[in-house]
Amino acid sequence: MTRNRDILLTALAPAAWGATYIVSTELLPGAPTLTVAALRALPAGLILLALTRALPGRDWIGRVFVLGALNFAIFFACLFAAAYRLPGGVAATLGAVQPLIVLLLAWLWINAPLTWAAASAALMGLIGVGMLILGPGAAFDWIGIAAALVGAVSMAAGTVLTRRWQPPVPPLTFTAWQLTAGGILLVPMALIVDPRLPVMDTRGVLGLLWLGTAGGALAYWAFFRGISRLGPSAVAALGFLSPLSAVLLGWVILGQALTPLQMLGAALVLGSVWAGQRANRPQPTGSRNAALNRARV
Template sequence: MSRTTDILLTALAPAVWGSTYLVTTEALPAGYPVTLAALRALPAGLLLLALTRCLPPRAWLGRVFVLGTLNFALFWVLLFVAAYRLPGGVAATLGALQPMMVIAMARGWLGTPIRAGAVAAAATGALGVALLLIGPGAALDPVGVAAGLGGAASMAAGTVLSRKWQPPVSALGVTAWQLTAGGLILLPLALILEPALPPLTATNLAGLAWLGLVGAAASYAVWFRGVARIEPGAVAMLGMTSPITAVALGWVVLGQALSPLQGLGAAIVLGAVWAGQQANRAPAKAPTRAA
């Protein structure tokens, strides 16, 4: 499969994640972020485990729980804290700093060279996200900012380590292990930190099914497949398409207005994502001459 096909397939994951805000606000009860995160991760992980029938070997358990913490448990909790304490645009813009963190971490952990074009594309994309989402009344809360930066760093570390630690199983198997580990970490936190959920309606159940089956199981399987095939910096740049999906759904489904500045921001993000794919491309190996 060509690199272009791998990129387009991997980009489906953040496009789906862009629906999370709409589904969470319109279909799920408010005030239970950790509980909902656990219900999103654990059932999806157990379902994939049943389908793949592939349990992690004992030697991999530590790595699986580290990745499940970084990619799901810690990331989702910090994401919810940032979303509650910051305007959505500010939280998403802090999350858009993740590609630059991936570039730095990949240099240290994978030995990937830092390319000026990749850094410029990541910075330009973050600017585009800011234009797309931040309004004039945006306020900064120190705890929210710390949570937003921490969430971006957690996902960045999870992305790079997922590339570094590649077990000999399918992408579905990797996703099953990490979702289950993340859900097992989130479950006791939910029981300790939050009250019991109210009775769930059919709409609530449909929202959880979407976030668990499509927004977690299917999308992360596609994402981890891409992480194993594409350069970490290029994969991270694809995550910037998620805010575009969120804004587009708000416009189509909720009737939210779009300004020319937001349109400019979306165009900048898409251009930066394209440039990031080119800048992060690994150089072709020179052909070896037969002795």
């Protein structure tokens, strides 16, 4: 596949995650969030394990559980804590610092280039998300703010380490390992915080099916596959599509109005995604060598 096709396929992940808010509020209202998170991760991981028929070796179990904690357990716990204590716009805007953190961690941990173009694109996306969903009546809670920032750091670290720790298995198998590990870690957290089960009527079953398949197994397969092919910085830049997708789905499905400021924010988000992909595009070997020679001079 070409790079453009890889970008489009990877972009399906944050686009699908943008539907999580509508699915949760419309199909699973009042459901215990960590329990839903565990039901979203563990069954999908076990199904993928049954399909791939491959378990991690002893030397990979520790790293898989670290990734499961960063990408799922810690991230989901902080995400829901922030959602409870902060307005959605504030929580999403704080979470949008993740691409900037990914750029820094990728530079520190895997020697990825840190350029002004990539940082500027991430900053533009952050501003666009703020314009898109941050309302004038936003309230602040320091515990909620800390949870949102810890969640962003956790997912950013998981994104970079997913690239650094690439096992010799297909992306679908690696996705199965991480989803299962994350689900195993989420189960005791859910039992401690709120052990209730969501209402399992038709709407609840449909909501869990969406979260576990399109919003879970398929989305995370596209996400982890994209990290291996495009790199963590390019994939993180696509994360701005998640709040954009949420706002657009709210407009299309729920009839929520879009203000001129939100439209401008949407344009900035799309511009940042385009600029982020250009900034994180791999340079030809000749260009890299020329840049290294100029740096030596």
